[in-house]
Amino acid sequence: DAKTTQPPSMDCAEGRAANLPCNHSTISGNEYVYWYRQIHSQGPQYIIHGLKNNETNEMASLIITEDRKSSTLILPHATLRDTAVYYCIVRVGVSWGKLQFGAGTQVVVTP
Amino acid sequence: SAVISQKPSRDICQRGTSLTIQCQVDSQVTMMFWYRQQPGQSLTLIATANQGSEATYESGFVIDKFPISRPNLTFSTLTVSNMSPEDSSIYLCSVVRVDEQFFGPGTRLTVL
Numbered sequence: 001d002a003k004t005t006q007p008p009s010m011d012c013a014e015g016r017a018a019n020l021p022c023n024h025s026t027i028s029g030n031e032y033v034y035w036y037r038q039i040h041s042q043g044p045q046y047i048i049h050g051l052k053n054n055e056t057n058e059m060a061s062l063i064i065t066e067d068r069k070s071s072t073l074i075l076p077h078a079t080l081r082d083t084a085v086y087y088c089i090v091r092v093g094v095s096w097g098k099l100q101f102g103a104g105t106q107v108v109v110t111p
Numbered sequence: 112s113a114v115i116s117q118k119p120s121r122d123i124c125q126r127g128t129s130l131t132i133q134c135q136v137d138s139q140v141t142m143m144f145w146y147r148q149q150p151g152q153s154l155t156l157i158a159t160a161n162q163g164s165e166a167t168y169e170s171g172f173v174i175d176k177f178p179i180s181r182p183n184l185t186f187s188t189l190t191v192s193n194m195s196p197e198d199s200s201i202y203l204c205s206v207v208r209v210d211e212q213f214f215g216p217g218t219r220l221t222v223l
Contacts, residue, residue, distance in 0.1 A: 043214030
């Protein structure tokens with residue numbers, strides 16, 4: 001699975017949009033981009049995933065560049081409960097379990 | 112979504128002892144996994160728990176240290192054997208349902 005690069009930390013003001021970048025320049029054509037988050041003392045929570053089209057659900061939006069070498073997770077209106085470590089992972093669609101978690105981005109939402 | 116429960120939620124154990132962690136899922140799943148998260152670190156896959164056969168271990172993890180059982184499609188156990196302080200971690204169960212992978216709340220283990 002391709003390696004990802006994320007900033008180690010970022011701050012966000014409550015009510016504002018949080019834009020979390022991820023670089024995956026070695027991604028292969030059959031690899032998906034997944035985002036998870038881990039709130040302190042809890043198991044990771046699935047957020048969203050995509051292959052090449054932009055995706056949106058009730059939690060977030062995922063923007064994938066045309067060359068697929070990078071992506072951005074957007075939390076449209078950050079709340080204090082969004083404070084967590086966010087992981088960007090790329091993996092082949094059928095390789096369940098083989099989620100290679102990197103260091104992630106520690107997001108702190110402040111009032 | 113999948114509802115996953117783990118027992119115990121946390122424990123403090125003495126070195127040299129063993130602890131068995133249980134993972135229960137609210138309905139049948141095909142794939143179950145066990146992860147470890149050491150203090151301040153990210154998650155590492157320990158093994159895939161296979162129903163009716165031996166677990167498949169990742170590099171660096173062996174059956175003698177982390178025996179795994181999976182008697183049916185909703186339940187699995189992970190045993191941490193002959194524990195040392197280096198085994199202090201959060202151990203997480205994970206399952207795949209439909210097109211998503213879900214994680215349990217974790218078991219926080221401290222070895223003295």
